[in-house]
Amino acid sequence: MTPQTAPAQSTQPVGDVNRQTIVILDFGSQYSQLIARRIRETQVYSEILSYRTSAEQLRKLQPKGIIISGGPNSVYDSGVPHCDPEIWHLGVPVLGICYGMHLMVQQLGGEVKRAERAEYGKSSLTIDDPTDLLTNVEDGSIMWMSHGDSVVRLPEGFDILAHTQNTPCAAIADHQSKIYGVQFHPEVVHSEGGIALIRNFVYHICNCEPTWTTETFVEEAVREIRGQVGDKRVLLALSGGVDSSTLAFLLHKAIGDQLVCMFIDQGFMRKNEPERLVKLFRDQFHIPVSYVDARERFLQAVEGVVDPEEKRRLIGHEFIKVFEEESTRLGPFDYLAQGTLYPDVIESANTNIDPQTGERVAVKIKSHHNVGGLPSNLRFKLVEPLRRLFKDEVREVARNVGLPDEIVNRHPFPGPGLAIRIIGEITEERLEILRDADFILRQEINRQQLYHHFWQAFAVLLPLRSVGVMGDQRTYAYPVVLRIITSEDGMTADWARVPYDFLETVSNRIVNEVRGVNRVAYDVTSKPPATIEWE
Template sequence: MRPADMKRINTPELAEAFIEEQVQAVRAQVGDRKVLLALSGGVDSSVVAALLIKAIGRQLVCVHVNHGLMRKGESEQVLSVFRDQMDANLIYVDATDRFLELLAGVDEPERKRKIIGGEFIKVFEEEARKLEGIDFLAQGTIYPDILESDGVKAHHNVGGLPDDFDFELVEPVRLLYKDEVRMVGHALGLPASMVERQPFPGPGLGVRCLGAITRDRLAALRESDAILREEFANAGLAGKVWQFFTVVPDFRSTGVRDGKRAFDWPVIIRAVNTVDAMTATVPEIDWAVLKKVTDRILAEVPGVCRVLYDLTPKPVGTIEWE
């Protein structure tokens, strides 16, 4: 458990002190051996990766699996930050086709989740078996994970690795809350867009491309989401709205484009504010911002003829649609 006298990491100086402490602890634990990490690009795994690179350099082996359900530019950012800027020992696996083929025709949300989670473990296991001399598994476990799961959470889906790996865990941020992890990430020099990344479900865009996932609808979802994020950032809303994203359902709507009848998808904008994610309210977004987002989506995203704003609070609605 978290020591009673442990200070909250709420200043750059305390973050720097924590980093130095953990660098020494990791070096003492690992020595000259190798550590494996599933690097999703999320806040926790990114901060752990940056911290371990500082501690042991290329003794850390990062595996980034692109399941084809990432937001626009996310895998590219992982490669740019860690491989190009930090010289990480990074293995990149583009498993897009593999995942989308397994998901073809699957419309039940829980089954989609199980396929994505299960296949991620398989891909990660395959990459791990190709490596030699790995004795440790690093995980982005944070303190709320421990509190909520009464033990170490199987973070980033790697907890399902077979027992024969027999890895020893390295969990340098396990006693930190999320805001503290972000503070450490800033101190490590990670870009703000990565450190302040919004909550993102493990199945990624798979639960926002409603129903059976198709490549064309997934592309419309990814592009519309990128437009929403860009325009909210331009309007100064990125740090004021807790979470925002788009959803593309598996049905079409009648529209008119260039004087001809169109039969295309709607895009639904979802934005919420919350403290604990147990309840959520819907912010009143300035009409000019919503109009700009709408105009851009209709002009720039193929196959879309309507844009809607979801006004449903939680409860009754959940934050995600699936």
């Protein structure tokens, strides 16, 4: 393990003492968010805090249990992060994972050294004590290891629960104090008995009940919104994505007509999407939406521009101008609603607190899907009811409150929209061509029930023409490239192995139905080396 300092996370808890909570102290593990999500899958709330969080702060939060995460350091090196040693004496169950286990052992009087043989990847777990933490974890279960250090002497009062061929102390416990440690990572999918272990810790050791549900979240969110906002007005910039749509529903449920939704149509949306979005919210959910037709302004702003970064900058700048003008026209507003999610809260270093009210204020709006931010003189107070949720939890809330599947499972769509799927200059003609081609692709994907098989599927228009023939006529028209990819998180991606007859159908329809296109290609490049979007 290479010694390095773990990043500091937010020490502002987003939970409250009335909710059963498992706290995760983060020491820079790449899996900390995954631990939190695994806890929440048991319907128990989890919260990630900095390893710097003191025992006194934790005592005030009253967690039902504490998990000490892994990390990239070795506990015996100088300058590595440590937790408050009083945490072990709070009388709260603690589970240390990897580095967390090593820190526990060291601070309680045991010893950790560099292992003679490191252990990475899958390893068979031999269980010595099948009770308590390892109840229902089968002997010989494969667990995911990632360590070069090992416990060589246990603290007083600890017993070995399990071992592997290379690791004598793969799981340990002080049963009386309810302090446990595991050398492996139970939170990753590769660990066969990992979920059972986590459930044992949450339910049987911490005595939690499964109360973190979609229904309870909605009830809490509505109550908190009303308490924060009172009789003030709230502005929400609606994008049509699952985050802003779910946010709109919660806000309207809580404060009704005090909410004003603004949808800025910049002209780069997909075919029929602006009309569909406004109609859906007005007619089905009875949430008024102020529709702002800014298509001509945005098209003029990018006229003649071919550089993709310059496109993004100009679109972001124009969005700011339109937002300022419209918020002034519709206002005044005390609050700005944002679809901030829990990973944003964990990673954010841009929190600004109003010194008089103690509320977070918007020094800049969260990037409008990477479009742009608002200037610092727009000092709204923020309403962020989704800030306790991960993305998959937002989708679950959206599904529960009745949002249609087209929004709940909507593929990621860039803020600049089709502007970065037209390579080179953007014109009205090219926008219409791409809208029609993209519409046909999505139609066929839905018709063949393939939509949920892909991370993204879209069309790209290239700024060149090629020779073709239609009937007895020579054509000189644009090529369209189809980009269909599979991915887990968008960080890496692979091109989808779609059936040839599907590609044939899409290609034939585009060439026959979209004027100005005579050639269709399929992008078979993974990420890396390519990116998902072309610009």
